[in-house]
Amino acid sequence: MKIILLLVTSVTLATSLESQAPEWTFTLKGNSGIVALESIIVSPTLALFFDRASDDPLQINNHSAWGALWDLQTSQVTPLDVTTNGFCASGGLISNGSMVSVGGFQKGFPGNPTIEDGTMGLRIFEPCNDPAGVGCTIFEDPSKLHLAERRYYPSSIRIPDGSLMIAGGSHNSVAFYNTIEEAASTIEFFPPKFGGVPRPSEFLKRTLPANLFPRQFVLPSGKIFMIANNQSIIYDIDTGDERILPDIPNGVRVTNPFDGSAILLPLSPPNFTPEVLACGGTNISDIVPPSEISSQTPATDQCSRILLTEEGIKRGWVIERMLEPRMMPELVHVPNGQILIINGARTGVTGIATVRDPVGNSNADNPAFTPSLYTPNAPLGRRISNIGMPTTDIARMYHSSVTLTPQGNFLIAGNNPNNDTNLTGPINTRSEFRVETLDPPFMFVPRPRILNAPEKLDFGKQSTLAVSIPTDLDPRNVQVALMDLGFSSHAFHSSARLVFMDARLSRDHSSLTITAPPNPNVYPPGPAFVFLTVDGVTSEGQQVMVGTGASPPQNNF
Ligand SMILES: *[C@@H]1O[C@H](CO)[C@@H](O)[C@H](O)[C@H]1NC(C)=O
Ligand SMILES: *[C@@H]1O[C@H](CO)[C@@H](O)[C@H](O)[C@H]1NC(C)=O
Ligand SMILES: *[C@@H]1O[C@H](CO)[C@@H](O)[C@H](O)[C@H]1NC(C)=O
Ligand SMILES: *[C@@H]1O[C@H](CO)[C@@H](O)[C@H](O)[C@H]1NC(C)=O
Ligand SMILES: *[C@@H]1O[C@H](CO)[C@@H](O)[C@H](O)[C@H]1NC(C)=O
Ligand SMILES: *[C@@H]1O[C@H](CO)[C@@H](O)[C@H](O)[C@H]1NC(C)=O
Secondary structure, eight states: OHHHHHHHHHHHHHHHHHHHOOOOEEEEEEEOSSOOSEEEEEETTEEEEEOOSSOOSOEETTEEOSEEEEETTTOOEEEEOOOBOOTTOEEEEOTTSOEEEEOOOSSOOSSOTTSBOOTTOEEEEOOOOSTTOTTOOEEOOTTTSOOSSOOBSOEEEEOTTSOEEEEOOBSSOOSSSOOTTTBOOEEEEESOOGGGOOEEOHHHHHTTTSOBSOEEEEOTTSOEEEEETTEEEEEOTTTOOEEEEOOOGGGOBOSBTSOEEEEEOOBOTTTOOOEEEEEEOBOOOTTSOGGGOOTTSBOOOEEEEEEOSHHHHHHOOEEEEOSSOOBSOEEEEOTTSOEEEEOOEEEEEEEESOSSSOBTTEEEEEEOOSOEEEOTTSOTTSSEEOTTOOOOOSOOOTTEEEEEOTTSSEEEEEOOOSSSOOSSSSTTSSOOOEEEEEEOGGGGSOOOEEEEOOSEEOTTOEEEEEEEOOTTSOTTOEEEEEEEOOEEETTEEETOEEEEEOEEEOTTSSEEEEEOOSSTTTSOSEEEEEEEEETTEEOOOEEEEESOOOOSOOOOO
8 A cells, every 4th residue: 555655656746847847948049141060159149150161141252151150149140251171170269268170171162162271270269359259250371370180070179288189080081981091090289299290099090980070078187088989098198198998888889970979077076076978879880881871770879978987997888878869969068067968860870971871961860859958966767858848840960069158058050961052952951050049947037147257267266256146046056167168060069068166155145155176187277157056047157267368288287
């Protein structure tokens, strides 16, 4: 009898939880003018988009624009003049606040003679103080300022001295897999280190051919965790030493052309113990030629998580399952510590018209239209839910992007599995210019506010911020997140990071004392947004500079 009663109660509980679940919404925002296949937040009010050299409608200097600024407040787009082809580049913010876009594709084709080869591209966008981006431009000087090696599909992260570490890619166009002939199986830095000579990586050789856009994360030890194909290592920047870690189980591969995504879970004081989650991708063998792969083959629903302590490494990857299979999912930090799982396709692989049965030109099909949330601290098997999540009808598969905004919602744009602008292929495979936001429920209620934040946060130091907190929120439940919002390209957010800070609210709830991360391994010096979450309701983010704001390398630690 008792058991039955208990069951009834828990069913009732589950139902009432469901009906109370806050509703998230998708909102259409306007038109991006270019396909936003890469995006990064570059100021409190601006996102920067890059597209490949194509025939997109937004024009500048008598040609299509291949870069643009998106105004988060007005949903207006401003073209940027990009000199070199930033197609399939990576990028990130460095310690002085500049955005650096890294690598790219060859000279434009078919009809864009105006773009220059971008495979060694370095494109710099200095901090932009005009809220609408007036006067802010991309700086390029390809003859003097360039990578040491050509890189198409590299990845890049900000490391503890505030520079970028740039890994992998291929030297030239590859049709699907990376190849032994074209692979850039090396690591280099911007600004350059070690005499500017790229350092060979056995890992990048061993993980061929499905190792484009290797996933990289700075650990609180200062070393770098890397995933490519189904393998992982810990990389020592000083020595170049590569410690081999366990493979991702079940033959699941998570880097391009089999993109899953991967993310460093939020780091919390006092120990900042790192854990990495990798979701989606496929278990297709990496020796199957694309002509034998189908756009209808289910992707994997596997998520794999590893605790990066000696004990965790011994245990290896722990498996859990998403609610649906996803190729090219995006994993994005939510300021409250959850992870948004969004976008991608339920079947197929990445790429353009190389599988045996492309849909239009798309190697992927069956878009995943409903996002989920992953709660890292929930019990295994109960971490993923889409209760309260809306469903869109806009496909976001190959060449789409998503980023958390300083406003606290998610900006979603792009999709184009074609070599050029394409407005006529089957639905879901055309060039997509519609911009949406995914709005958490807190966007529609009174929110906490950070009234003043210090311009700079010094490692290990306390700061006091004036705040205002709606009286209906429980002030005992306070979280303060220091975040790099990442550079979104090809199902990976380079440098994305969430570090929780110790935080104490004053008795009258009007001021908040926070402690900055202890050192640059926990949060590499550079720009960040601080978000205050009280009782599950998140403020807008306040931009701060972590560290001195000096140009890299910062070696004063
Ligand atoms: C743009 O094209 C028009 C017409 O072809 C020409 O008159 C004009 O000078 C061009 N402008 C630039 C900036 O090249
Ligand atoms: C990882 O992939 C390689 C081939 O690329 C394969 O030999 C190995 O068995 C895979 N590892 C696991 C754990 O499936
Ligand atoms: C991939 O996983 C599916 C589902 O578990 C399984 O049926 C299939 O045999 C696996 N394929 C490979 C190549 O391991
Ligand atoms: C668009 O893609 C379709 C295939 O989906 C192709 O038939 C068509 O030629 C393409 N159009 C352009 C302008 O590239
Ligand atoms: C797309 O471009 C690549 C060259 O980068 C070419 O090999 C391929 O055939 C093109 N695909 C289509 C569908 O036009
Ligand atoms: C930041 O550093 C980079 C690399 O040295 C440099 O190119 C850029 O101009 C610097 N930006 C600022 C704002 O100092």
